[in-house]
Amino acid sequence: MGHTIAEKILARAAGRDSVRAGESLPVRPDYMIAYDFPGYTDVMFRQMHDDFGIRELDEPGRYVVFIDHMLTKGNDKEQQVHQVTRDWCEFYGIELHEARGIGHQVMAELGYALPGNFLIHFDGHISGAGAFGALGWGVRRDLLEAWVSGQIFLDVPATTRFELTGEFAPGVDSRDLVHQIIADHGADGCAHQVMEYAGPGARAMSIDRRQGLCGMAMFTGAVSAVFEPDEAALAYARRVARTGFTPQQPDADADYVAVHSYDLSQVRPRVVLPGSARAANTRDAAELAGTPVTKAFIGSCASGRIEDIRAAALVLDGRQVAPGVELNVVPTSEAVHRQAEEEGLFDVLRAAGAKIARSSCDFCFGYQKPLQDGENCISTGVLNISGRMGSTQANIYLGSAFTVAASAVAGAISSAEEVSRS
Amino acid sequence: MSAARDYPPPPDVIRGRVAWVFGDDFDIDLVIGVENIKSYDADFLRSKVMRAYDPGFADRVQPGDVIVGGRNFGYGHPHYPPMVALRDLGIAAVIAESFSPGFWRGETYNGVPLITVPGIATAVTTGDAIALDWRAATVDLGDGRVLHGTPPSARVVRVIEAGGSLKLLLAEHART
Numbered sequence: 001m002g003h004t005i006a007e008k009i010l011a012r013a014a015g016r017d018s019v020r021a022g023e024s025l026p027v028r029p030d031y032m033i034a035y036d037f038p039g040y041t042d043v044m045f046r047q048m049h050d051d052f053g054i055r056e057l058d059e060p061g062r063y064v065v066f067i068d069h070m071l072t073k074g075n076d077k078e079q080q081v082h083q084v085t086r087d088w089c090e091f092y093g094i095e096l097h098e099a100r101g102i103g104h105q106v107m108a109e110l111g112y113a114l115p116g117n118f119l120i121h122f123d124g125h126i127s128g129a130g131a132f133g134a135l136g137w138g139v140r141r142d143l144l145e146a147w148v149s150g151q152i153f154l155d156v157p158a159t160t161r162f163e164l165t166g167e168f169a170p171g172v173d174s175r176d177l178v179h180q181i182i183a184d185h186g187a188d189g190c191a192h193q194v195m196e197y198a199g200p201g202a203r204a205m206s207i208d209r210r211q212g213l214c215g216m217a218m219f220t221g222a223v224s225a226v227f228e229p230d231e232a233a234l235a236y237a238r239r240v241a242r243t244g245f246t247p248q249q250p251d252a253d254a255d256y257v258a259v260h261s262y263d264l265s266q267v268r269p270r271v272v273l274p275g276s277a278r279a280a281n282t283r284d285a286a287e288l289a290g291t292p293v294t295k296a297f298i299g300s301c302a303s304g305r306i307e308d309i310r311a312a313a314l315v316l317d318g319r320q321v322a323p324g325v326e327l328n329v330v331p332t333s334e335a336v337h338r339q340a341e342e343e344g345l346f347d348v349l350r351a352a353g354a355k356i357a358r359s360s361c362d363f364c365f366g367y368q369k370p371l372q373d374g375e376n377c378i379s380t381g382v383l384n385i386s387g388r389m390g391s392t393q394a395n396i397y398l399g400s401a402f403t404v405a406a407s408a409v410a411g412a413i414s415s416a417e418e419v420s421r422s
Numbered sequence: 423m424s425a426a427r428d429y430p431p432p433p434d435v436i437r438g439r440v441a442w443v444f445g446d447d448f449d450i451d452l453v454i455g456v457e458n459i460k461s462y463d464a465d466f467l468r469s470k471v472m473r474a475y476d477p478g479f480a481d482r483v484q485p486g487d488v489i490v491g492g493r494n495f496g497y498g499h500p501h502y503p504p505m506v507a508l509r510d511l512g513i514a515a516v517i518a519e520s521f522s523p524g525f526w527r528g529e530t531y532n533g534v535p536l537i538t539v540p541g542i543a544t545a546v547t548t549g550d551a552i553a554l555d556w557r558a559a560t561v562d563l564g565d566g567r568v569l570h571g572t573p574p575s576a577r578v579v580r581v582i583e584a585g586g587s588l589k590l591l592l593a594e595h596a597r598t
Binding site for chain 1: 498531576594
């Protein structure tokens with residue numbers, strides 16, 4: 001019996017010829033990544049120094065820190081958090097990337113998320129690295145284990161394979177697919193597993209769409225997701241690589257828990273009801289048509305890339321955001337921001353009445369412009385639990401960039417199909 | 423994350439009562455209410471814990487009691503304070519049909535035995551006395567029935583025996 005991509009990546013990282021799902025063993029990540037957040041990175045640095053007595057890192061090049069949260073208020077508190085992070089990174093010789101965008105995107109642009117690499121973070125959305133054939137695993141506080149020991153004990157995950165055919169219809173993208181998968185298989189449909197994406201539909205999908213799809217893996221219960229690295233992924237990797245890399249492909253007789261097939265041309269626009277992304281909350285966008293919104297948000301580590309901004313521009317070209325609605329568009333990185341300006345996409349969005357904000361995580365977790373009591377927001381953010389974007393008395397609906405842009409125009413939940421007909 | 427209280431490792435066999443049975447896909451944040459998830463103040467959390475489910479919960483829980491969950495327990499973006507609040511009342515373990523990976527990893531780090539035992543959610547009701555052998559993942563229901571679950575890995579056993587991952591790591595890797 002052959003091996004999955006995840007088994008091959010973890011075997012290489014563990015220094016073993018092979019590993020099998022279910023084995024428990026220490027694994028050495030290629031990169032151990034974090035963003036600065038009060039109570040997490042600042043505490044971990046202090047623990048390393050004061051409690052563990054670590055004054056020097058054996059391999060500082062494996063540590064990566066991003067400053068991508070709390071960039072927008074400029075108050076003393078956030079300045080202090082950032083300064084502590086800068087000081088610790090300088091002390092330990094850790095590469096720090098500040099205000100270049102959301103780390104889960106910037107790690108790809110800077111050549112950390114390379115095919116075959118194993119990456120960990122305390123945040124689970126690092127799974128977006130799977131777009132490039134890398135395995136990204138959110139290990140929560142166990143990041144400290146890796147930071148102090150260079151390795152982390154893991155249970156090798158089993159894998160469910162997704163065979164994709166076809167291409168998305170106009171107005172549909174990978175956010176609709178992931179919510180369809182959750183609706184079909186449940187919020188624990190891939191629990192403790194890796195989702196492996198393959199097939200002609202996967203190869204036809206843009207890198208941006210793959211990143212968004214992999215970044216949402218945790219909402220199926222998966223620990224990660226990974227695409228078979230194809231020529232598109234390898235071309236991206238060669239362009240940004242800072243080291244050599246070893247792409248891994250699954251064996252034809254790899255052992256899968258299940259194999260599911262999806263024809264992308266059959267995926268419909270999906271909207272998730274406020275509360276969580278669980279199966280019972282997923283609806284066809286048309287079922288919720290007419291639900292009024294006052295805020296609309298395109299951004300986050302899942303959906304603020306150039307393809308999402310192109311989608312918004314396609315919908316908003318020649319149209320206006322409805323009176324009483326505020327549409328905020330936050331490119332996932334500074335590089336995406338520059339590209340969107342160069343392509344003239346932001347001119348289209350501004351003409352339609354959208355507001356363009358600097359790249360950061362701050363809208364997605366309610367730090368910038370928090371929602372007020374009673375507001376309805378349609379969002380491409382990663383999470384719609386109560387209080388995520390501000391008031392616990394506000395409602396957050398999730399949809400694709402197409403659906404958010406269309407809803408902003410209509411002033412109510414709407415799919416891009418509806419807007420294009422109007 | 424540093425403000426969580428220090429808890430000793432559990433006994434080999436945890437004897438207590440089932441303090442509550444939750445359903446599938448339960449979001450642990452709801453234990454204290456989403457508006458309170460940023461607090462680590464034990465007294466404040468005690469005043470909020472389980473109020474939406476059972477106002478008498480905090481007064482009747484005794485050390486060694488456990489909570490029981492359905493499938494995918496800890497679903498969502500689980501924060502740490504709800505389990506701080508529950509442990510502060512004496513909750514010694516969580517037994518569930520299955521756990522959400524993020525919750526499982528985060529609370530295992532904190533030294534909580536999170537034991538997967540298929541059938542548990544329908545086999546017990548609030549108030550039942552049970553005995554959990556957390557290493558073996560067996561639950562003795564006291565009426566002749568014993569449920570068998572998935573034993574934790576050798577590494578996880580060491581984490582729980584140490585009273586949490588931080589303590590184990592300090593024993594293994596501190597250079598001072």
